[in-house]
Amino acid sequence: MNPLPPPGTPGYTQALLADDPIWLTIVKVVVVFALLLVMTLFMIWLERRVVGRMQQRPGPNWNGPFGLLQSLADGLKLAFKEDIRPVLADKAVFFIAPVISTIPAFVAFAVIPLGPEVSIFGHHTALQVADLPVGILVVLACSSVGVYGIVLSGWASGSPYPLLGSLRSAAQVISYELALGLSIIAVVLYAGSLSTADIVSAQQNGWYIWLLPVSFIVFAISMVGETNRAPFDLPEAESELVGGFHTEYSSLKFALFFLAEYVNMVTLSAVATTLFLGGWMAPWPLSLIPGVNSGWLPVVWFISKMFVFLFVYIWLRGTLPRQRYDQFMRLGWKILIPVSLVWIVAVATLRVLRNQYGTISAPVVLMVGAVVLVVAIVVALMLPDRAADDDDAGSEPPVVGTYPVPPLDLTVPTSPPKRRRAVSRGPAPETAAVGSGQKEDA
Amino acid sequence: MTTTIGEAIGFWILGPVALAGGLGMVFSRNAVHSALWLVLTMLSLGVIYMLQAAPFLGFTQIIVYTGAIMMLFVFVLMMVGRDASDSVVEVLRGQRVAAAVLGIGLAGLMIGAVAQSVGVPLAAGAPSGSNVGGLGLLVFQRYLLAFELTSALIITGAVGAMVYTFAGRAKSKAITQKERVAERLRGPLEKFGSRSGPGVFATADSVATPALLPDGSVAPESLSAIIEATARERLGHATELSRPGDEHDTAAHSHHAERGEIQGSQT
């Protein structure tokens, strides 16, 4: 066996994990697998409860304490539903597509470090299933394989809505995967390693969210696009495409797509935590207490940080309307990608200059700023002009036939105080929110 | 460097899988199935690279080839249509002969290259440091020119894609949502979308609910051919007598429009 490098240096976790006996590996994999299943069930419940609160209704509260067993009941119910395969479907591909979309979702989570070195049954190991020297690429590779599940499910259904949904989804996921991959680059630059464990240990003195805010914002936006979640849930836009790529799926096959979506959410939240929020390290005021970053306690920090992201996912869904497809692609291709590229160049330049000249003096920064400004102006000049809108033409109220048409600039009067009070008083009965975006009443 | 046991096991599992993928790609009748077999080959190649202690190359293979290039193939195949299959007509004259000659030539070259490399000792170990690090130093120092030429390749790719997809398309101004709404409000009445007549009465709006004619009998055009719940034995036998059954199918084209009118008139 290789001698262990000293703790905290790059490659330490890899060497530590290489000594794991096979039973320990299997135990870890099974535990992570179970954790992801439970997280999915819990997330569905949490999402319905939180969105329910946001829409002034209680959400599921009948099965189990606080309705906690609702998603379990739903899952079991799905298993006992009829499995339908449309006649026009491509048999083999229709069968294999849910499997293709599920496997990468689970595999990607394996590289996430959940905690530092601990002792399990007298065995020293890291709380991580696998640590590869190229760990973060596993996440990208898994997401690029996972797209196939969506594309193939839509194609194999032999039906227009799923096909449209799958095409949209594929174009969306590949576009946002670019932004995702580019935003990781700055983190890799500072950590000096692609291994997830090394990235976490490199954040000992400061989380990358403070050092690399632009990367973090790009990552946070593109991870929502990557998981097909609101406001970017165009592949399964209920109002346009019925259910999107999984319209023709039922029973456990549908459940697998659902599972994959939620596991992907959990995985990307975990990746964001690892890259930008210091992984399992304790947040600032708590990190002053000695011993808080060792043993099993860091798992708590990790899970709590992960839930911050997961809550934001739910919050976005409860708040924002769905984007139009062209707006969405414009955001990805015309904003996120150029911003990432410019940011990478800026960070790399700063890094090299600092290495060359020790500290950076003010003139250097000014010079760099001037260069960036010139580049920005040149790029701005290259952009196509937009024709001026003719706004005035739309001011007079249109009259069409005998139909009464409201004027375009109609201002809706505020509702009388009595009714406003009635609305804000207490949670309304659940039936009041029919069609308000509760897509998983499955 | 000798082959370790893990590497050998991996090779003997993944090699046949990659080969099967290649054969499946050649022999599949459906174009999308062919592409999927090729994806399988690419994936197993990626894993074989990882087994050869080249993890970066392996994951790059999966990200770029499986995730990007094969996705392009799948898009193109979907663009062609799902029932497209190989045509047996030879479009280019002498194409098969040329393909056979070139194929045999390529096989000969590869066999020669592999045979030559058997006796040659492998490169002396991996470069120092991590795999990605060593690779980066090689790419950015020793193979600098090749690397910069890649960007020329990328430009060519972008221009080519633009020429193919945008050939002959005039650059038109995109219509904004606001303009669309204004146009719809000012446009002719038909653009308002569906309008239900005043006082329409229907017990349900499912396709399974047949429309009634003004005299109260079931409109045969509104009976679905495929929904058993509205089977003719239940609802349509009166109409079966009055109308021959095959007329139902010929009427299917104007189905929706007629049904809409019938339901509208049913006040």
Added chain:
Amino acid sequence: MQGSAGLTAYVPLIVMFVLAGGFALFSVTAAPYIGPRRYNRAKLDTYECGIEPSPQPVVGGGRVPVAYYLTAMLFILFDIEMVFLYPFVINIDALGLFGLVEIVLFIGTVAFAYAYVWRRGGLDWT
């Protein structure tokens, strides 16, 4: 970290792959046997919101907008760029100023292609 020591790092991934794959395959295979089977021809037809399905899927048998092809093509180009950036940032300290000039040239060239596609309207979805 060569040879077998390097390979053991993949063992957990393989175990995870097998476990997730087994679970998914089991679910997919078991689904038809667990659930009820009540034959109904309408159920097996394409779902189009209650109207009778069009004889051939509108897009399945027809065409897909060419913009998707362009998106996939651009994705390949940027993916290649991204893949080159990873080894660069790992080695940024070793490569120094020379490497920086090199990568800025590379990114600039790709940005040129990007600007061309943008100006020609290749990034617009109408």
